[in-house]
Amino acid sequence: MKLAAVDIRQAASAADIVYDALRKAIVEGDLAEGENLRQDQIAQMFNTSRIPVREALSRLEQHGLITTERYKGAVVAGLSIEEIDEIFEFRALVEAEVIRLAVPNLDHDTLAAARGYCEEFGQETDSARWGEINRRFHYSLYAASQRPYYLQIVRTSLDRIDRYLRAQLTLTNGMMRAKREHEAILAACLNRDAGLASRLTRDHVLDAGRSLVAFLKDQRA
Amino acid sequence: MKLAAVDIRQAASAADIVYDALRKAIVEGDLAEGENLRQDQIAQMFNTSRIPVREALSRLEQHGLITTERYKGAVVAGLSIEEIDEIFEFRALVEAEVIRLAVPNLDHDTLAAARGYCEEFGQETDSARWGEINRRFHYSLYAASQRPYYLQIVRTSLDRIDRYLRAQLTLTNGMMRAKREHEAILAACLNRDAGLASRLTRDHVLDAGRSLVAFLKDQRA
DNA sequence: CCATTGTATATTGGATCCAATATTTCTATC
DNA sequence: GATAGAAATATTGGATCCAATATACAATGG
DSSP, X not given: OOOOOOOOOOOOOHHHHHHHHHHHHHHTTSSOTTOEEOHHHHHHHTTSOHHHHHHHHHHHHHTTSEEEETTTEEEEOOOOHHHHHHHHHHHHHHXXXXXXXXXXXXXXXXHHHHHHHHHHHHHOOOGGGHHXXXXXXXXXXXXXXXXXXXXXXXXXXXXXXXXXXXXXXHHHOTHHHHHHHHHHHHHHHHTTOHHHHXXXXXXHHHHHHHHHHHHHHHHHO | OOOOOOOOOOOOOHHHHHHHHXXXXXXXXXXXXXXXXXXXXXXXXXXXXXHHHHHHXXXXXHTTSEEXXXXXXEEEOOOOHHHHHHHHHHHHHHHHHHHHXXXXXXXXXXXXXXXXXXXXXXXXXXXXXXXXXXXXXXXXXXXXXXXXXXXXXXXXXXXXXXXXXXXXXXXXXXXXXXXXXXXXXXXXXXXXXXXXXXXXXXXXXXXXXXXXXXXXXXXXX
């Protein structure tokens, strides 16, 4: 007897589903900073009990995406200007290193994919999608570094500030500058110039951070 | 009426207590790699139910300290040589930067404390304490960087590999080399030479990583 | 009318119970 | 004695219930 290979994917637990959904909603900015997250309410939304919800919230708290207080509940975490600044500084350090490690491993398909995202970013008219395409562009290159631990850290760092970044990209048209910088990074990768790609990535992240901090300072004043 | 101020510290939840205790046990190597962690058994040890235990295990899994499988349970996570190597490489990058940022902020008290840990490390005869003192020495300096996010990342990175490092320090007398390197780092800090302190820290971490990887390759062969 | 106190409600953390499934042990058969 | 199948056991994930406490609001007294 011959059976077709079936992708029996282990059904994710309810806690995993809730975690993924809430993480996505927070990272993409669908849940506003300071918004209350009631266990009961979330449990009803997912047709489950509060137990898996609590587990999901506990994980989110570990990653700094929410804060919880006993008898009061969870709220989407807000970051101070200083915290945002620090995370950008950190990202610049790590992502510059990741791209430096990635460049020697970039193959044709990876570069083609990155070029695709780069162009898609420039042509996309729906500003809500810029953040997502931006992520894909960078990650498509970073993946070649073959450093899963670095990438996990980069992901959690980006998670913390992505919703601010998306708002800034949309509201200030910082997207035009990002587009030019992406093209420069991609060109350096195509030339196999790891040092240049690294420096450009560092500056790209720091620039984005500076723009965002300026934007937020203005907005919060 | 005059009352003395009382430090009513918020009692930690059971989940927090279990999490801290298990984390400590894993990081310090009291729980061996691959060891089974049964929810029921842990719950009994802490005189609580499985609910807070599950929450603690879920958090530990997020940090990569354990892996869980449905109907099978949790086991203390083991790391491959490649994973250990990557974490040391990452630590070298981040800790070198942290110390560079810390040096300009080092004040007299901090340096005195670091010197104290440095000497304590050299004089301690109980090898089980070397890992702890090593941590304290580095952290006492790192704290001056005033980068809480960096430090949180450093902590989770060190958590992953600390038990291997402690075993290696103890079994191969790599402690002597560590002692010399600590003294050099401390001297650079006293001289306010941020660049040198950074390079020495980088080399210190990479050296430790190389020694450990060599040790583990031998041990696992 | 305002401040204070008591009560009702909302909400979390934890305990106990139930369902699902992996593993182990036992039994019957060859 | 070895092996296949069935039953028992172990173990997790989730649902429901209970205890503790913060908040909101009404009642009361000045």
